[in-house]
Amino acid sequence: MINSKLKQALAALTVSAALVAAPVYASTDAAAAEALAKRVEEGKKLAFGRAEGNCLACHMMPGGTSPGNIGPALIAMKLRYPERQDLFDKLWGVKAKEVPYSMMPFFGRNGILSDDDINKIVDYLYTL
Numbered sequence: 001m002i003n004s005k006l007k008q009a010l011a012a013l014t015v016s017a018a019l020v021a022a023p024v025y026a027s028t029d030a031a032a033a034e035a036l037a038k039r040v041e042e043g044k045k046l047a048f049g050r051a052e053g054n055c056l057a058c059h060m061m062p063g064g065t066s067p068g069n070i071g072p073a074l075i076a077m078k079l080r081y082p083e084r085q086d087l088f089d090k091l092w093g094v095k096a097k098e099v100p101y102s103m104m105p106f107f108g109r110n111g112i113l114s115d116d117d118i119n120k121i122v123d124y125l126y127t128l
Contacts (some may be wrong), residue, residue, distance in 0.1 A: 039120050039124075040120075040123050040124050040127055041124075042120045042124075043119075043120035043121045043123045043124030043125070044124045046113070046117055046120055046124075047061065047121050047125070048063075048064060052113065052117070053107070053113065053117070053121055055074065056068065057070075058070040058071040058103070058104075059071045059072065059073060059074045060074065061075075061128065062128060070103055071103070071104065074125060074128055075128055076128070077125040077126055077128045078126050084122060084126065087122050087125065087126075088118060088122050090104070091107050091108065091113075091118045091121060092118055093105075093106025093107065093108055093110065094109075
């Protein structure tokens with residue numbers, strides 16, 4: 001019974017998050033929207049790629065295959081990180097945002113990914 005209630009609550013939360021979440025960026029400029037779509041696709045490629053971002057090694061993401069379970073599922077990212085800079089800082093490895101004993105690599109601080117690549121991944125994650 002508790003498991004059923006928990007599943008119902010999680011489903012309601014997921015639906016609520018989807019309804020509340022606004023588009024990543026509102027733009028009437030078709031060229032800007034197209035550029036953002038390209039950045040989102042590049043971010044997805046980096047996040048799914050095993051050679052670069054490799055987010056799937058630790059996280060479950062919609063559409064990802066063979067995800068890890070070390071880190072939390074990457075869903076409702078805009079709700080979890082309302083300030084885009086906070087998510088960027090988390091991925092980059094800003095010391096003030098470190099979580100003690102986390103296994104999350106510092107992608108920017110350690111030179112694993114460029115700032116532009118991290119921004120592309122953030123653009124993609126904000127669509128989840």
